[in-house]
Amino acid sequence: MHFNIKNILTSHGFGNKINYQNIYINLYDSIKRAIINRTLDENVKLPPSRVLAQDLEISRSTVIKAYELLVLEKYVLSIPGSGYYIASTKHKKMRHNFKAQPVKGKYPSISKRGNAFRKNIQLISSKSEKGIAFRPGLPPLDIFPVQQWKHLMNDYWRNVRSSQLSYSNTLGLESLRENISNYLKIYRNIDCNSDQIIITTGSLHSLSLLSDALIDKKDEVVIENPTYPHAFNLFDSLKAKICPAHIDEEGIVINKVKCKTPKLVYTTPSNQYPTGIKMSINRRLELLKWASKKNTLIVEDDYDHEFSNWENPISSIFSLDNQERVIYLGTFNKLLHPSIRLGYMIVPHYLIDTITALYEQSSRFVSPSVQETLNAFIEKDYLNKHLRSVIEVSVERKELFLETFNSVFENEIILDSNNTGLHIIGKLKDEIEDKALANYLAKKGVIAHPFSKYFIDGSKKNGLVMGYSSVNSKLIKETIFKMKKAYSEY
Numbered sequence: 001m002h003f004n005i006k007n008i009l010t011s012h013g014f015g016n017k018i019n020y021q022n023i024y025i026n027l028y029d030s031i032k033r034a035i036i037n038r039t040l041d042e043n044v045k046l047p048p049s050r051v052l053a054q055d056l057e058i059s060r061s062t063v064i065k066a067y068e069l070l071v072l073e074k075y076v077l078s079i080p081g082s083g084y085y086i087a088s089t090k091h092k093k094m095r096h097n098f099k100a101q102p103v104k105g106k107y108p109s110i111s112k113r114g115n116a117f118r119k120n121i122q123l124i125s126s127k128s129e130k131g132i133a134f135r136p137g138l139p140p141l142d143i144f145p146v147q148q149w150k151h152l153m154n155d156y157w158r159n160v161r162s163s164q165l166s167y168s169n170t171l172g173l174e175s176l177r178e179n180i181s182n183y184l185k186i187y188r189n190i191d192c193n194s195d196q197i198i199i200t201t202g203s204l205h206s207l208s209l210l211s212d213a214l215i216d217k218k219d220e221v222v223i224e225n226p227t228y229p230h231a232f233n234l235f236d237s238l239k240a241k242i243c244p245a246h247i248d249e250e251g252i253v254i255n256k257v258k259c260k261t262p263k264l265v266y267t268t269p270s271n272q273y274p275t276g277i278k279m280s281i282n283r284r285l286e287l288l289k290w291a292s293k294k295n296t297l298i299v300e301d302d303y304d305h306e307f308s309n310w311e312n313p314i315s316s317i318f319s320l321d322n323q324e325r326v327i328y329l330g331t332f333n334k335l336l337h338p339s340i341r342l343g344y345m346i347v348p349h350y351l352i353d354t355i356t357a358l359y360e361q362s363s364r365f366v367s368p369s370v371q372e373t374l375n376a377f378i379e380k381d382y383l384n385k386h387l388r389s390v391i392e393v394s395v396e397r398k399e400l401f402l403e404t405f406n407s408v409f410e411n412e413i414i415l416d417s418n419n420t421g422l423h424i425i426g427k428l429k430d431e432i433e434d435k436a437l438a439n440y441l442a443k444k445g446v447i448a449h450p451f452s453k454y455f456i457d458g459s460k461k462n463g464l465v466m467g468y469s470s471v472n473s474k475l476i477k478e479t480i481f482k483m484k485k486a487y488s489e490y
């Protein structure tokens with residue numbers, strides 16, 4: 001490590017000539033203090049003696065003497081040919097006491113928006129969840145072509161020019177936006193100019209930018225009920241007036257929504273989240289007509305269109321619209337993996353300037369190295385190939401999940417197998433409270449989200465939302481058996 005620890009040493013007494021006759025003792029003592037209170041943590045490599053001597057303007061032999069004293073007292077390890085490292089936990093107890101404790105003091109208050117997010121984190125928190133079986137919303141992570149991605153990423157870094165390391169275009173790389181536009185033409189019959197496409201880190205980021213651009217306190221926002229809790233929380237944090245829209249077997253029932261002048265409707269028509277209902281073509285047209293009459297925008301969150309439209313594709317609302325009334329949200333976080341953090345939105349022309357200004361002055365842009373790698377991934381046709389594999393594996397896993405679950409649970413939990421996305425909802429008997437059951441199952445090592453948490457008014461339904469596609473066959477079976485055992489003991 002060649003980092004400069006001068007600041008750390010000074011704040012731990014180095015240079016305090018009054019109390020020290022020997023510089024090496026002063027140095028030894030300040031490093032020791034920094035170790036004890038964990039400013040210099042376990043396994044950290046200390047700067048080479050030559051480098052530290054230069055930084056502190058002292059002789060190298062002084063540094064070596066201090067280091068050797070620390071080695072003698074086992075605060076530091078000397079590894080021949082490698083260097084000096086902070087030793088592990090000899091003084092664990094002592095160090096623990098020094099670990100930064102929250103200070104009780106008077107501080108500025110948290111904003112109303114900050115508090116709104118804090119309040120709602122309970123609804124979405126999955127901190128305690130261990131493993132992936134059956135966490136909803138994950139694609140088959142185990143078949144992501146890591147090697148291909150790595151090669152493309154390496155290519156990028158091998159050929160990178162220093163100019164590419166500078167600030168990049170806020171809206172995203174031109175070539176990627178062009179490729180996304182072609183991709184959407186094929187898969188969603190979407191015709192748009194690439195200048196309407198804005199690259200983001202995902203659907204939630206897109207939603208955050210556009211809600212900041214559009215929503216003021218008390219503005220009406222129509223949201224499907226049940227819905228994606230993160231979307232609800234975002235609008236709630238802006239103090240929007242939320243108008244829930246009922247869902248029936250054809251999708252959103254827009255004509256019954258009680259609102260006056262809604263600014264936008266948030267909908268997931270390909271695969272209603274989380275019910276899995278696909279919005280009928282009539283309802284799509286009805287929604288567009290309603291939006292035109294009310295002068296409202298529609299946010300079409302097509303988060304998993306690759307899965308839900310594979311067998312029975314249906315036109316996106318965006319492609320049916322001729323008034324630039326639809327904002328289309330797409331993401332690669334579902335098809336590839338959530339940690340890739342890459343998505344996009346297509347916005348009406350009148351919003352481009354505002355969203356660009358907001359984006360530029362808040363989160364800037366998505367890392368060009370990731371954008372370029374995805375671009376190459378698309379151009380080499382790896383994306384289409386991967387999509388086919390993902391569909392194949394997901395179908396296999398869904399069949400296995402349904403078959404195993406139904407034979408193990410018989411009719412105790414009834415699965416709704418119509419969901420074309422990445423999860424399935426199991427209907428519970430009325431007397432079983434889904435939140436309590438989900439908590440219990442989590443303790444037994446099985447993840448299943450309570451259906452009721454997705455509802456935004458009192459009309460809650462009991463059920464378990466379970467994702468199967470990221471789970472391999474062996475684990476699907478094992479987890480269903482584990483779940484059955486836990487359920488029987490519940």
Ligand SMILES: Cc1ncc(COP(=O)(O)O)c(C=O)c1O
Binds near residue numbers: 203205332333
């Ligand atoms: C309805 C819905 N939209 C979008 C997303 C994806 O968001 P992101 O692209 O930010 O990961 C999810 C993820 O679970 C979702 O459930």
